[in-house]
Amino acid sequence: MERLLENKVCIITGAAQGIGCKIAQQFAQEGAIVYACDRQDFTPQEGINKLVFDITDAVAAKQAIVSVFKAEGRIDVLVNNAGVVFNRKIGMIIREETELMFRINVIAVLELIQLVSRLMSRNGGGSIVNISSVTAQLGSPGQVAYSATKGAIISLTKSAAKELAPQGIRVNAVAPGIVKTERFEELYESDGQKIDKRIERIALGRLATPEDIANACAFLASDKASYISGEILGVNGCASI
Numbered sequence: 051m052e053r054l055l056e057n058k059v060c061i062i063t064g065a066a067q068g069i070g071c072k073i074a075q076q077f078a079q080e081g082a083i084v085y086a087c088d089r090q091d092f093t094p095q096e097g098i099n100k101l102v103f104d105i106t107d108a109v110a111a112k113q114a115i116v117s118v119f120k121a122e123g124r125i126d127v128l129v130n131n132a133g134v135v136f137n138r139k140i141g142m143i144i145r146e147e148t149e150l151m152f153r154i155n156v157i158a159v160l161e162l163i164q165l166v167s168r169l170m171s172r173n174g175g176g177s178i179v180n181i182s183s184v185t186a187q188l189g190s191p192g193q194v195a196y197s198a199t200k201g202a203i204i205s206l207t208k209s210a211a212k213e214l215a216p217q218g219i220r221v222n223a224v225a226p227g228i229v230k231t232e233r234f235e236e237l238y239e240s241d242g243q244k245i246d247k248r249i250e251r252i253a254l255g256r257l258a259t260p261e262d263i264a265n266a267c268a269f270l271a272s273d274k275a276s277y278i279s280g281e282i283l284g285v286n287g288c289a290s291i
C-alpha cells in the first residue's frame with residue numbers, strides 16, 4: 051500500500067512525549083526517515099533517530115540540523131511542535147514566563163524555519179508544519195500570553211508561506227483543540243467536572259487524541275497537500291471553547 055511520507059526526511063521538534071512523540075511514530079509508519087528532537091533525553095521507538103538539543107540554543111540547533119542534512123543529503127519536512135505553556139489570568143502574568151514562551155514558541159520556530167528553509171531550497175523545496183492552537187483562533191481565558199504566542203505562529207505561517215513559495219517550500223499550521231496527552235491526564239484527570247464542561251463545547255463530543263493531530267500533520271507534510279500553503283488547519287472537533 052502507498053505510504054504518505056515514503057523516504058521523506060522529516061525533523062520533528064518536541065518529540066520526546068505527547069503530541070510530538072505521536073507525530074514521530076505516525077510519520078515513521080508512513081515511511082518517513084524520522085529525526086525526533088527534544089531538549090530532554092528520551093528513548094525513541096525503534097527506527098526513529100534521536101537528536102537532543104534545545105531549540106532556543108541557535109548553535110546547537112544549527113549543528114543538529116546540519117548533521118541531518120549531511121547524513122541524508124536533504125531535508126523534506128520540518129514539524130515545529132516543541133512548545134511550552136504557562137496559564138495565568140491577566141493580573142497574574144509573569145514577564146519571565148511570557149518571555150520564555152515567546153523564545154520557545156515563536157523566536158526559536160522562526161530561527162528553525164530560517165535554517166531549514168535554506169537547506170530545503172537546495173533540493174527544490176519541502177514542507178513546514180507549525181503547531182498553533184485553538185486558543186489563538188477562538189481565545190481562552192487564562193491563556194492570554196500563551197495564545198499570543200500561538201497567534202504569532204498563525205501570522206508567521208502565512209507570511210513564510212508567501213515568501214518561501216518560490217523556493218518550493220510550503221508552510222502550514224495545525225491548530226489543535228485540547229489534546230488528551232499524558233501531561234493533560236496528569237493535570238486534569240482529577241478534575242473531571244471541568245473537563246466535562248469543555249467537552250460540552252466541542253460539537254464532536256470528545257477531546258482530540260495525539261493521533262488526530264499527527265494525522266493532520268502527516269497530510270500537510272505529504273505531497274497530497276502539494277497545492278496547500280499558508281493554511282491553518284483547525285483540529286478541534288468543531289469547538290467553541
Ligand SMILES: NC(=O)c1ccc[n+]([C@@H]2O[C@H](COP(=O)([O-])OP(=O)(O)OC[C@H]3O[C@@H](n4cnc5c(N)ncnc54)[C@H](O)[C@@H]3O)[C@@H](O)[C@H]2O)c1
Nearest residue numbers: 064066067068069088089104105131132133183226228229
Ligand atoms: N496538549 C494540548 O492540548 C495542545 C493544544 C494545542 C496546542 N498544543 C501545542 O502542541 C505542542 C505539543 O504539545 P504537548 O501537549 O505534546 O506538550 P508536551 O509538554 O507534552 O511536550 C512538549 C515537548 O517539547 C519539548 N520542548 C519544550 N521546550 C523545548 C525546547 N526549548 N527545545 C526542545 N524541546 C522542547 C518538551 O521537552 C516536551 O517533550 C505544543 O506546541 C503545544 O503548545 C498542545
